[in-house]
Amino acid sequence: MKPKVVLLDIEGTTTPVSFVHDVLFPYARKALPDLIVRRASEPAVAAALEETRRLAPDMEPLARLNAWMKEDAKVAPLKALQGLAWAEGYADGELVATLYPDVLPTLRAWRKAGVKLAVYSSGSVAAQKLIYGHTAEGDATALFDAFLDLAMGGKKDVASYAKIAETEGWVPRDVLFVSDVVAELDAARGAGMKTCHMVRAQDGTVAGDAHPVAHDMPEVGVLFGLPGDDVTADAP
Ligand SMILES: CSCCC(=O)C(=O)COP(=O)(O)O
Numbered sequence: 001m002k003p004k005v006v007l008l009d010i011e012g013t014t015t016p017v018s019f020v021h022d023v024l025f026p027y028a029r030k031a032l033p034d035l036i037v038r039r040a041s042e043p044a045v046a047a048a049l050e051e052t053r054r055l056a057p058d059m060e061p062l063a064r065l066n067a068w069m070k071e072d073a074k075v076a077p078l079k080a081l082q083g084l085a086w087a088e089g090y091a092d093g094e095l096v097a098t099l100y101p102d103v104l105p106t107l108r109a110w111r112k113a114g115v116k117l118a119v120y121s122s123g124s125v126a127a128q129k130l131i132y133g134h135t136a137e138g139d140a141t142a143l144f145d146a147f148l149d150l151a152m153g154g155k156k157d158v159a160s161y162a163k164i165a166e167t168e169g170w171v172p173r174d175v176l177f178v179s180d181v182v183a184e185l186d187a188a189r190g191a192g193m194k195t196c197h198m199v200r201a202q203d204g205t206v207a208g209d210a211h212p213v214a215h216d217m218p219e220v221g222v223l224f225g226l227p228g229d230d231v232t233a234d235a236p
Pocket residue numbers: 009010011012020024074079082120121122123124127128131155
C-alpha cells in the first residue's frame with residue numbers, strides 16, 4: 001500500500017546536517033545572549049526562560065542554554081529561543097535555508113499526486129516554517145499540511161508518533177516517516193508507521209538493515225511507489 005502521508009524529519013533528511021550545525025546553531029549561539037535580554041518582556045521569551053529555570057534550577061539560564069547547545073540537546077525552551085533568533089536572521093537576509101536539491105522537486109510531485117506532506121522536527125514549528133519559508137527557491141511552506149515539533153513528544157518515543165497520527169486523523173499504516181536517525185524510525189514503526197532511513201553521503205549517515213534505505217528523496221519515491229519529479233509540478 002502506498003503511503004497517503006509522508007512525514008519528514010529535517011536535519012539530515014531534507015537539509016544537510018552542516019547547514020544546521022555550521023550555520024543555524026552558531027547563529028543562535030551568538031544571538032541568544034543579547035536576545036534574551038532585549039526581548040525579555042515578550043511572553044514567548046519569558047516562558048522559554050521560565051521553562052529553562054524549571055528544568056535546571058541550579059544553573060543560570062544562559063549557561064544552561066549554552067550547555068544544551070553544546071550537547072545539541074533537543075529541549076523545547078532552547079528550540080523555541082533558537083527559532084526566535086533565526087527569525088531575526090532570516091528577516092535581515094543573513095540566513096537563507098539550504099535544502100538538498102532533490103527535495104522540493106520531489107515534494108511538489110508527491111503533493112501534486114495527492115500525497116499529504118508534513119514535517120516532524122525537534123526544531124520548533126516556527127523554526128520549521130522559517131526554513132521552508134526562506135529557501136533559495138522562495139517560500140515552500142504551502143507544500144505542507146502539518147508542522148509538528150516537540151509539543152508532540154520526543155522523536156525517539158513511540159507515543160509521539162501515535163499522538164501525531166491521532167491529532168492529525170491519520171491511520172498510522174498510511175504514514176511514511178523519513179529520517180536519518182534509526183531510533184526515531186524504530187519509534188515510528190512502533191506506532192505502526194512505515195519508515196525509510198535517509199542516508200545522505202554528505203552527512204556521513206551509516207546505513208543499517210532495520211529500515212528501507214534511500215539516499216535521496218526520489219529513491220524514497222521508488223521504494224514506496226510515489227511519483228518522481230518528472231511529473232509536471234507547479235512550483236508553490
Ligand atoms: C527545524 S529548525 C533546525 C533544526 C533543529 O533545530 C534541530 O534540532 C534538528 O532536528 P531534527 O529533528 O530535524 O533532526
